[in-house]
Amino acid sequence: MLRPRITPCLLVRNGGLVKTVGFGNGKYVGDPLNAVKIFNEKESDELIVLDIDATVGSTEPNVRMIAQLAVECRMPLCYGGGIKTAAHAKSIVGLGVEKVAISSAAVEDPRVVSSIAAEIGSQSVVVVLDVRMQPGGAAYEVWTHNGSRNTRKPVEQVAREAEVQGAGEIVVNSIDNDGLMQGYDLALATRVRGATRLPLTVLGGAGSLADIGSLIRACGVVGAAAGSLFVFKGAYRAVLINYPNQAQKEDLIRSALKG
Amino acid sequence: MITIVDYGLGNVRAFLNVYHRLNIAAKAASSAAELKAASKVVLPGVGAFDHAMERLEESGMRGTLEELALGARVPVLGVCVGMQILGRSSEEGKLPGLGWIEGRVRHFATQASFGELPLPHMGWNDVRPVAGNPLFRQLETDARFYFLHSYYMDCDRAQDVAAVSVYGIEFCCAVSAGNIYGVQFHPEKSHHDGTRLLKNFAEL
Numbered sequence: 001m002l003r004p005r006i007t008p009c010l011l012v013r014n015g016g017l018v019k020t021v022g023f024g025n026g027k028y029v030g031d032p033l034n035a036v037k038i039f040n041e042k043e044s045d046e047l048i049v050l051d052i053d054a055t056v057g058s059t060e061p062n063v064r065m066i067a068q069l070a071v072e073c074r075m076p077l078c079y080g081g082g083i084k085t086a087a088h089a090k091s092i093v094g095l096g097v098e099k100v101a102i103s104s105a106a107v108e109d110p111r112v113v114s115s116i117a118a119e120i121g122s123q124s125v126v127v128v129l130d131v132r133m134q135p136g137g138a139a140y141e142v143w144t145h146n147g148s149r150n151t152r153k154p155v156e157q158v159a160r161e162a163e164v165q166g167a168g169e170i171v172v173n174s175i176d177n178d179g180l181m182q183g184y185d186l187a188l189a190t191r192v193r194g195a196t197r198l199p200l201t202v203l204g205g206a207g208s209l210a211d212i213g214s215l216i217r218a219c220g221v222v223g224a225a226a227g228s229l230f231v232f233k234g235a236y237r238a239v240l241i242n243y244p245n246q247a248q249k250e251d252l253i254r255s256a257l258k259g
Numbered sequence: 260m261i262t263i264v265d266y267g268l269g270n271v272r273a274f275l276n277v278y279h280r281l282n283i284a285a286k287a288a289s290s291a292a293e294l295k296a297a298s299k300v301v302l303p304g305v306g307a308f309d310h311a312m313e314r315l316e317e318s319g320m321r322g323t324l325e326e327l328a329l330g331a332r333v334p335v336l337g338v339c340v341g342m343q344i345l346g347r348s349s350e351e352g353k354l355p356g357l358g359w360i361e362g363r364v365r366h367f368a369t370q371a372s373f374g375e376l377p378l379p380h381m382g383w384n385d386v387r388p389v390a391g392n393p394l395f396r397q398l399e400t401d402a403r404f405y406f407l408h409s410y411y412m413d414c415d416r417a418q419d420v421a422a423v424s425v426y427g428i429e430f431c432c433a434v435s436a437g438n439i440y441g442v443q444f445h446p447e448k449s450h451h452d453g454t455r456l457l458k459n460f461a462e463l
Binding site: 071 | 276409450
């Protein structure tokens with residue numbers, strides 16, 4: 001049976017790991033390489049690493065850091081941040097990264113997705129959509145540049161475009177729920193699930209394994225990504241990298257898919 | 260020495276890291292001269308079928324690889340697209356494959372019984388090996404590997420199927436014919452089961 005993926009998502013700023021709330025207030029939570037080593041030991045399903053300043057600061061991907069992470073990482077690694085061209089994507093895959101995440105470049109010009117897919121293969125192209133609910137809740141719109149620019153495009157439309165252009169996976173990230181640890185936006189998740197046939201990963205809001213269970217119940221075999229859940233422990237958000245063990249994961253998945 | 264074919268496709272470093280941690284000597288080869296002395300060969304690959312065949316041709320290593328596999332009968336392990344190009348051809352491309360495995364590579368969605376599942380097939384899935392295949396020693400039950408693909412090998416001969424998995428349909432996820440082996444999943448990124456499989460390959 002193909003299993004839902006439970007995927008830690010790490011945010012990088014100036015070479016350090018941070019965790020944000022609503023895309024702001026980045027709190028320093030440690031060193032990326034050290035975090036990768038811990039997730040190796042915990043045998044996490046995959047890992048997503050996003051450099052959240054690369055696009056805003058118009059910087060090129062940090063090749064040296066990515067190479068170090070890729071060498072260390074024993075599970076499939078998805079890297080995003082500052083990737084705008086097929087040449088960027090190709091060089092990052094060449095460092096040993098399995099999947100390349102693109103966001104603003106894909107939203108601004110969906111043809112970038114097809115040019116990158118032609119270079120590295122659709123299966124390695126992940127389109128990350130940062131989404132806010134429109135005031136009033138009628139629609140979910142895609143934002144770029146760390147949640148500072150509204151494209152005014154509905155998330156379903158952007159997801160479908162990405163699929164047509166040859167993306168291999170959609171990651172949908174709720175800016176509203178980021179860092180709140182009060183559960184995923186399940187309405188958003190099911191809308192995007194209904195809009196595309198691509199594998200889907202949902203990010204933003206998970207505060208407990210039960211929240212992951214609710215997502216799997218709503219969307220079936222899906223990727224459940226989380227930041228805060230896997231880097232904080234307890235009500236005071238003490239930094240402690242954690243991840244469910246094999247038995248916890250099996251229980252969670254079995255009961256969620258049954259229900 | 261175990262030699263990873265570096266023709267610009269696939270995560271060569273990941274294989275070297277696994278063997279390094281196992282204390283098993285391994286190196287990468289990006290030229291025929293470097294490949295020549297291999298005692299075992301890992302042939303990785305990602306992306307499109309034709310692209311992989313073109314890159315292998317351009318690398319100048321194809322001839323040496325064929326001498327090793329078909330002449331010296333050195334064990335070869337194709338991984339992901341590196342497994343697919345062991346076949347004769349693919350629905351994904353126009354170029355012929357290496358033809359070392361009697362089979363054709365098919366797309367899941369062209370199978371009527373496949374249904375509407377998401378593609379690519381992405382994530383951790385159960386792998387059921389046939390009994391007694393040395394590549395799957397100690398992986399006979401509960402083996403789980405990471406997959407990332409939309410195409411799979413459709414073998415002509417049942418005896419070449421080394422393992423199956425289920426995604427919409429039951430499909431061949433590992434092949435074995437003499438000294439030629441292939442796995443559709445990514446052992447280099449599949450934690451301890453993947454490490455076990457690569458160790459088994461080293462011990463063949």
